[in-house]
Amino acid sequence: MIRIVLADDQALLRAGLRSVLSAEEDLTVVGEASDGAEAARMAQVLDADIVLMDIQMPSVDGIEGVRRIASGGVRAKALMLTMFDLDEYLYSALRAGASGFLLKSAQPEEIVRAVRDVHEGELLFSPTVTRRLVEAYVRTPPPSDGVPPALESLTERELDVVSGIARGLSNAEIGAELFLGETTVKAHVSHILGKLALRDRVQVVVLAYESGFVGRQ
Amino acid sequence: MQSLPIRASWWLTAASYVWVWGVLSVAWPPRPWHCLALALLFGLAAWVTTQRPLPGVLLTAGGLILLGLLGIGPETPVPLGPVFITLVVVGYLCSPRWSVWAIPFLLVTTAVPAQWEIYSVVFGGLLLILPWWFGVQLRLRDGRRRQAVANAERLSRVDPSVRAQRAAATEREEVAAAAFGAIGRSLEEMTETATVSRETLRLEGITRIHDLGEGATRRLRELLVLLRERDTGDEDESPTPGTDRSPEEAGVPSWRRVLRDGWPVALLLLDVVTVPWAVSALGMADPPDLPTMPFLLVVILPLAVTVFLRSRFTVGALLAAAVILLVGTLAGIADVGREGFWLYVVGVALSWSAGRAGTRSTLLAWLVFSVTTWSLVWLDTQYYLWIQISVHVLSYGAAAVWAGHHAVEIEHRTRALSRQAEIEAAEQAAVARERLRLARDLHDAASHAVGTMMMQANAARVLRDRDPGAARAALDAIADIGRESAAELQGIRSAAPPAPRMLAEAATGADGRVDLAEAVAPLVATARRGGAQVSTMLDVRTDPSPQDVALLLRVVREGLANAMRHAPGSEVxxxxxxxxTRVTVAVGNGPAGRVPGQDVPVTTSVGLGLGLRGLRELITERGGELATSSDGDHHELRADYPTSSTARPVVLP
Structure with missing residues (x-):
């Protein structure tokens, strides 16, 4: 059972989301919040798996909410709700620790799949979208030759996997490229997340660009 | 036709008098009274010319005829002074089309009575073009200066903030119209479809709502991208005010610069080399002497070089010229003092450059040069001394005036430019701010609404089989939101009040507390405009917080909108x-009254009570209550909720 907290200042939006999610058997909405502080608190108290968080909310906004979740040792993953994929706050949310975003204009099937995917730890949206988003907002130093200090603790194999993730490849695709099995790739990914203290693949993409390991095209 | 200022008139009169008197008394020593009379005559002619050009020219011509009849011929430069002065003044005061005729006129009145030879006539004619041309240039320059001053004046009176406001308002209109066009239609259609599909709960209807929403979202996104692009892309560099030389120098092509530097050299060579050679070659009577080789090499050529370089190395040129003249005279090569036209050319060109530069060092260098020249001339013959002094001083003075005019012009032009830049910057800043605000407004008003409508459509789709009642409620919600946000969009477009949140923000003072009366005023005003007779009773015991006020305004707006819909023109x-601890809002209305311009009271069954849904959710969530009651013709909407400072319990499933 995936436990979900909804955070949006528009009550009707929450109601609609609740209806969509409740229709699924493996999903349950355990709480609703109308600002970031409440969302973080609920996520902790109610031991939520996923928080669907609107970005713009009065008093404490979604970005701050994500920050509190990420820093407070709360295990819930944050999925940002937004109207437009070019939202300038979206990137800040990713950097703050969000695991992906979901358009409010999505169909019910997409919404449900997104929640399940982020729960699994899969990269949520198309590689192009991630890259475009990261490229639009990241202020990278030009790609250095060699390994940036942020990624020093990784082995060479792990660095190859990071490169694959940054390009938006799935585990299977990375495996095909590096001649590894999918399970091996998954193991590498967990090691990487562990070594770099990151929550999920999206954070890996962000770090890869920010550290200059991957340059802009 | 203007006239010159009094001071300038006096100077020119004096110059004319001094010239004539000075030259005549040297050439005509035995007749001092005649000298005086003639000098006075020309002085008067100069004065008249500065006040009334045409009579002045006639007077000067009269004087010239007199000179000619008295037998003062081309060997004396007496006529030159007055004619030059007249031509400069006439060229300055009158339009070039007319003033140019003064040249042949004065030439004729000088040459014919004095019986000049062809050579002198041609040469004199060409020479006389110079002062006329100078006058015309002064005229043009003066015109430009006046324009620059007027321009700067006009711009200094423009209030940048007023212009900025107007620009922002225009931008708002444009963008709001665009937004309205983009999604207004979609919102209407979504609302309609929701209403229609309510009974049947048909799948096509529900999916259509979602599709319409997608279209609207896409168009909104495009609009936002456009707004943001224009916002960041509009970083024009404000025009930098030009420095003293650059506006003039920058556009001058090199060939023109060579011409400007070189024309005295051409004249020089013309006088010394070309003309004598041509005359002797043609075998005319009384040819001037051909120049000797030492004269050419030691004096003329170096002088030509200094003259050519006079703009760039003014001080150097002046001092070098003084040295050359000194050397030439001491070595016996040059006749400094005879009718050497070349000497005048050099004197005028160098003095002009010195006057133009206007610095202390150039002044000193010019004094060195001039005193040297005058001394050499005086040693040779006293006859030409006055002329030389006048020529040098007048050239220097004219150049100083010229440069002064230019400086004023440049100063005012600079001021105008920077003022213009200021105004434009204010406009751009206002427009940019407005765009950002618009982007946010659009985001708030339209996009959230569309998103929520689409999510409710999702809910309707998911629930239509399992829980038709809930699906219907969802469709009702879509219709509510659609109407509300269409009204908000309309509000952005016209001067109608904006969204409650913004109203609350606008009425918030510096201390964070909200002035309730101010916040409610725009809504009340709109209702009154719509024909309702609104009376308000605000009992504010504690200042409400902005969040409380925002919710309050939502209730007020809903109540007023209902009243206007069901009972237009009623007492509200x-x-x-x-x-x-609590906020209580009650909006009540009586039966419909007469509203000018409206035939039938607008009541629709679909419209009744549906706007309350979202409001009820909001209030319930706050831990309050929303109630509607009707009693015959009287309706009331009442809301009651705790203030935001009161703690709210966490909602557990």
Missing amino acids: TLEVVVDA
């Missing part, structure tokens, strides 16, 4: 009570 009462 608005009661608000705010204390430390």
